[in-house]
Amino acid sequence: MTRPGPRVIENLRGLRVAVVHAPDQDCDALSSQLRRIGCEPVPIWPAPVAVPQGVDLVFLQLDHGTHPSKTWALDEAAPAIIVVLEYENPVMLKALLDSGALGVLVKPLRPAGVLSTLVLAQGLGGYLKRQEAKVRKLEESLKAHxxxxxxxxxxxxxxxVPESQAFELIRNQATRRRISMAQVANAIINAQDVLKDLSEG
Structure with a gap:
């Protein structure tokens, strides 16, 4: 039986990790630790307006001069974000919430804590994406009903005829045409809209 611990570490190897941080000692320390873990750090500076693409995770420096736009948190396709805070105050904490981050490191950066934060953010990011997919599927199902x-x-x-009989007619039509009941329903609704427009015109 494979132990879960080694598998968690193995899953991190080869990840492309954007390091959105000004070039300095902290940036070098973070990049070095990521390489030791087996990740591929991708340095990006200055901070882009949109979430970096083509990476699996993002470390983002957050200070008075670097505030990501709220579109970072709204981008469902965005990779997990870990914020690197220089100091903690109400303004920075508000920016932290706006970033949609799933992990936090506080300066000065040290090797200890990078791995556990990376594992946590990657795990939470995957979980949230699965939940979002389930929500979308439920919303689509509800709309179809x-x-x-x-x-x-x-x-x-x-x-x-009674609605129950009309429901069976829709079901039979969907079965005969090998399409979903929602597709048949949309065709009926669209046809009614067209007829309504024609009668009003």
Whole structure:
């Protein structure tokens, strides 16, 4: 049986990690530790407006002169972000929340803490992406149910049959055409919209 510890470390090897940090001693220390872990540090400076692309994780220097835009936190496709704080005050803590970071390191940077923060951020990032995918799937499913119910009502009124029977007609049509009930429902809804526009025109 494979122990989970070594596998967690192994999963970090080969990761491309953006180091959005001014060139200095802390930047060098962080990059060196990332190389020891097995990651590939990608130096980026000055800080870009958008989240760096083509990387698996981002270390972001956060100070009075470097505040990422809120689009960083809103970008669902963005890699996990670890903030490097120079000091802690209300302004920096607000910027920390706005960044959408999943981990924090405080200067002066030391090798200890980089690995555990990296593991935590990578794990949380993967978990959040899986949860977001589930939410999107549930939202799509809920919309499909609403569309089918709306289409069944339209069809029921059109054919003067109960909605339960209209629902079965939609199901049968979907089975016959080998498409989803939501697709049949959308066709019915769109057809009604077209007819309504024509009658009003």
């Amino acid at each position: 609403r569309d089918v119910a709306k289409a069944a009502k339209i069809l029921g009124e059109l054919k003067d």
